[in-house]
Amino acid sequence: MPPPDEEIDRLHDALKRLAPQPANFSRDALLFAAGQASTKGRIPVWFWPSVSGLLACVCLVLTCFLISPTEISIKYVEVAKTVYVERPAVLSPQPKPVLPPLTSSELPVLSTPVNLEVAERQRMWQIRQEVMRWGVEMLPPSKMAEPIPSPSKPPMNPVVIAPPTFAIPGIIIPKKRQLPDLDWEELD
Amino acid sequence: MDADLLGYLIDRYSAALVLYAGTWCRTPEDVVQEVFIKFVRQSPTPMNAAGWLYRAARNAAISAGRSERRRTNHEGAAAAKAELLFVPPDDQTGLDASQASEALKQLPDEQREVIVAHIWGGLTFEQISDLTGGSAATAWRRYTAGLNQLKQLMGEPCHRPTKK
Numbered sequence: 001m002p003p004p005d006e007e008i009d010r011l012h013d014a015l016k017r018l019a020p021q022p023a024n025f026s027r028d029a030l031l032f033a034a035g036q037a038s039t040k041g042r043i044p045v046w047f048w049p050s051v052s053g054l055l056a057c058v059c060l061v062l063t064c065f066l067i068s069p070t071e072i073s074i075k076y077v078e079v080a081k082t083v084y085v086e087r088p089a090v091l092s093p094q095p096k097p098v099l100p101p102l103t104s105s106e107l108p109v110l111s112t113p114v115n116l117e118v119a120e121r122q123r124m125w126q127i128r129q130e131v132m133r134w135g136v137e138m139l140p141p142s143k144m145a146e147p148i149p150s151p152s153k154p155p156m157n158p159v160v161i162a163p164p165t166f167a168i169p170g171i172i173i174p175k176k177r178q179l180p181d182l183d184w185e186e187l188d
Numbered sequence: 189m190d191a192d193l194l195g196y197l198i199d200r201y202s203a204a205l206v207l208y209a210g211t212w213c214r215t216p217e218d219v220v221q222e223v224f225i226k227f228v229r230q231s232p233t234p235m236n237a238a239g240w241l242y243r244a245a246r247n248a249a250i251s252a253g254r255s256e257r258r259r260t261n262h263e264g265a266a267a268a269k270a271e272l273l274f275v276p277p278d279d280q281t282g283l284d285a286s287q288a289s290e291a292l293k294q295l296p297d298e299q300r301e302v303i304v305a306h307i308w309g310g311l312t313f314e315q316i317s318d319l320t321g322g323s324a325a326t327a328w329r330r331y332t333a334g335l336n337q338l339k340q341l342m343g344e345p346c347h348r349p350t351k352k
């Protein structure tokens with residue numbers, strides 16, 4: 001650059017002493033507008049009105065629910081649920097123990113169906129023993145057949161029963177026969 | 189942006205920017221206000237605030253001047269001609285404000301731009317060359333040519349003799 005001329009320097013200094021007309025606008029208004037402009041870019045203009053409108057709608061809906069409460073209906077929903085149960089180990093069938101014939105002293109109390117069945121079996125066994133010992137005559141006459149009157153036979157005394165037996169209701173036991181007296185000496 | 193910094197920039201550069209923007213348009217105040225608002229919106233803040241303000245003011249003033257030319261009328265032109273660019277100084281030994289204003293308005297735009305940016309804006313010729321798009325030497329040549337023309341227009345009033 002060429003060296004500055006003295007005349008130009010003087011004119012430069014004289015012009016510099018002149019102050020430009022101050023800006024014909026309000027400094028505060030400009031600062032305010034600048035502050036507004038600095039926040040405009042970050043949040044859209046519609047944001048806060050939209051938020052306030054949305055919250056107002058939520059308040060309105062909640063108020064409606066508060067004013068007109070409805071009954072709470074409980075719905076039972078069946079849900080299929082699979083339950084897995086462990087299968088028990090298959091055991092080899094064991095032979096049934098052979099029960100010894102029951103004696104009269106071992107008779108259980110007849111209260112349950114199982115006990116009734118056992119009692120029935122016990123009764124049948126008892127009848128069988130009686131038949132084997134005393135013969136079929138000791139059996140009661142059948143209800144289906146007509147009883148044949150036999151005048152030769154004396155009437156049986158129901159009270160007299162065989163010594164080792166027990167009285168069974170409904171069963172008439174005939175009188176014990178007189179066994180023939182054997183002559184043991186002759187047999188020898 | 190810091191409000192103190194913005195206040196400082198307004199105090200320091202607003203008058204010179206109005207004078208600078210007046211080169212191209214008749215509503216430099218509006219242009220300068222818009223420039224400051226644009227400056228606030230910049231993120232991050234420009235490092236060379238003065239250079240950015242002058243560049244933005246130049247572009248906005250040229251744009252505004254184009255718009256104004258479409259609706260130019262005689263009243264507006266007369267009002268612009270009568271506008272005083274400088275505050276009348278208290279010192280009577282200095283330049284006459286109205287004479288300086290008239291002379292400055294008669295300068296070509298490129299010379300007036302360089303003179304205003306350098307004298308009242310405080311920009312260096314390198315910064316002015318960045319603004320105008322030329323070189324620093326071109327800016328300096330325009331500056332000296334403009335001052336010479338001002339001297340001729342003002343009738344060599346640069347240095348008034350002090351009355352004793």
